[in-house]
Amino acid sequence: MRKACENPPKPTVERLPIYRRALEILLDEGCEYTSSCELAELAGVTASRLRKDLSFFGRFGTAGMGYPVRELLDAVNSILGTDRLRDVLLVGMGNLGRAIANHAPLRKCGFRIAAAVDVSPAKVGRVICGVRCYPPSETARLVREGGIEFALLTVPPGAAREAAERLAEAGIKAILNFTPVHLRLPRSVVVEEVDFGILLQKVAFAVTQGGGENA
């Protein structure tokens, strides 16, 4: 049922996790079938956009009936690569790092904090928030032996570049960068920036200029 996957637009891919969340809500409610209208409403997009998004990856519905929730969810998981639990390396067990380590629902998204790395001797060797801390020198070994592909970077800004380069050398595939530092890494490493300050500025513009347009 999966297409050869020509080249899905980037925005389409970014919406898949949102559809996934909506599908899980429907599944929890016991719905077996849903329509593009209902699902789109839940996801906050138009029905036609939803249908087109899905159509990039295959044909999942039956005309007149809609989409089988369970099957569609499985398909989306398969597309996103969240059909199995992925191990994640937490780099920097500080305030933000601990909050994330404590954050159970991440597992529902298909991810598990497998280990943490920190420079602080007070943390190395201990298990904090259920996650064992290792020294940065162990990074490469952890990544290799654990088959870890994803990292969350939550170190102080000054240590960000160095830590990121260590991750890249260790062979990590993707980094969620919470530091306000623009990382310059080889193209082979996917970097996603998460900067609360930037997001606040974005809404600040919407509030002051836009008057009331939604994001």
Place this chain on the structure above:
Amino acid sequence: MRKACENPPKPTVERLPIYRRALEILLDEGCEYTSSCELAELAGVTASRLRKDLSFFGRFGTAGMGYPVRELLDAVNSILGTDRLRDVLLVGMGNLGRAIANHAPLRKCGFRIAAAVDVSPAKVGRVICGVRCYPPSETARLVREGGIEFALLTVPPGAAREAAERLAEAGIKAILNFTPVHLRLPRSVVVEEVDFGILLQKVAFAVTQGGGENA
């Protein structure tokens, strides 16, 4: 020097905070003038895109010379509305809320956690991470008397909708929503979703499918 501001594309607005960050780096280094090339390099975009983005808001450079760093930074701040410190209400002083309250650099972005709201009797009335906690019933008063326009929503998912509605009623202008719950609020409230799980899924796709295309 500011244009009548026709209608800047959404992506343009989203890049302004990135330019802002780059300009601050240049300012720290003591640069008085910069070029579109240099600034674009720092921001990770093309020079032509940077020039076009700025052109939506006015003319800030002089041909042959480049842009005066200080002036351009002031202009960007003025556009974003970050030319003065904005007060922010923290809703939910849990793990994530405390990490954010501790996060000093937010102030450099133009925001200050002015107060917090939490249901827990153990927290109400206390000052946690330098922020005073109030009961949710005080929300409207805090917003009104403090002139607060922005809120960070970091309550458990089950409490998200109720808390968000309370904020909307209190007259908050924008909400940064850290909960994995899709809020349905009046258009007058700007909502920006911040969901680590969704971001991880996005990079998961890039890693598994894209093979190595950058975000």
Place this chain on the structure above:
DNA sequence: CACTCCTCGTTACTTTTTTCACAAGAATGA
């Protein structure tokens, strides 16, 4: 002052993304 060099701002063009509308397909009920 004339000449050259450099960099911005803008326009024309290309690519990407969204929207719209409709034909084809499947279930339901008479």
Place this chain on the structure above:
DNA sequence: TCATTCTTGTGAAAAAAGTAACGAGGAGTG
């Protein structure tokens, strides 16, 4: 069986965004 009623998937048109190229206009130089 056949018509009716949904709802999908898709192709074409429209809108949005990104790219590249160029002309205008200062700054520096001799």
